[in-house]
Amino acid sequence: MAVVDVFNTNGETVSQMELPDEIFNVSVKPSVLHAVVTMQLASRRSGTASVKRRGDVKGSTRKLFRQKGTGRARRGDIKSPLLRGGGVAFGPSPRSYAYKVPKKVRRLALKMALSSKLQENELVVLDRMELEGIKTKAFARVMDTLDRRNTLLIIGEKDEKIELSSRNLPDIKVLRSEGLNVYDILKYKNIVLLEPAVKAIEGRLSA
Template sequence: MAVVDVLNSKGEKVSQVELSDEIFSVPVKPGVLHEVVTMQLASRRSGSASVKRRGDVAGSTKKLFRQKGTGRARRGNIKSPLLRGGGVVFGPSPKSYAYKVPKKVRRMALKMALSSKLQENELTVVDQLELDRIKTKAFAEVIRALNKSNVLLVTDAADEKLVLSSRNLPNVKVIKVEGLNVYDILKYRDIILLEPAVKAIEGRLSA
């Protein structure tokens, strides 16, 4: 098992913790990470692009002129796609771009993402991080003491003070273990795990 130092909010070493090889020492395959990240981004697409069809356009359904005898092309009503202001024939309509990859692949990709952070020395474990009140400056001082700037902070439970204190800081995100995902792990340069969150992650991914 890999052993990493546990720091306090001042960046001082207070103890050590063992990380499961089953989760934090997995061979990294870029193709698997790419597949899962692509799935996540596709699922985030709104898919709301839409046009008005012939039946959606406002206008009279009266025939513009008689069928024969004018020498002109046969014409229906003013909502024809051939006329300006008419409906669109093959335009986009609301759709979902979401798709799924197998659960085993998603779980394996999550392990690979965590392993890559450990291998690159971009994973830090902190014993606890508690704020007396909602204060961005106080949270920023903790991040500065840990010598981090682009950070994903993973907590074991919801902490409103941490979330609200961090939301005005650029390149910082606080997330619960339940919401941990491959895209966010790879997006941020450093990942900070609260010590209780380590056990929660191992319990989630080893099940």
């Protein structure tokens, strides 16, 4: 098992923790990470693009002129896609871009993402973070003390003081352990894990 230092909010080492190899020491395969990140981004697409088709356009269904004898091309009603203001023939309609990759692949990718951060020395374990109130300045001071910017902070459970204090910091994101995902891990340069969150992640990925 990998042994990492556990820091307090003053940046001091207070203890050490063992991280299980089956989660934090997995060989990284970019193809697996790519498959899961692509799935996440596809699921986030809105898919709301839409057009009005011939039946959706408001207008009369009267035939504009007779079929034969005018010398002109035959024409139906004014809602024809060939006419200005008519319906669209092959435009987009609302759809879902979401798809799934196997659960085992998603869990493996999560382990790989965490392992990559540990291997690159971009993962820090914090014993706890207790704020007196909802203060962005106090939260930013802790991040500055740890010298960690562009950081994803993983907490074990709901903590409104931490979550609300971090909202105005553009390069910091706070995520609960149950919402941990591959895209956010790879998006941010540093990962800060609260000690309770490590236990929650172990329980989630070791089952």
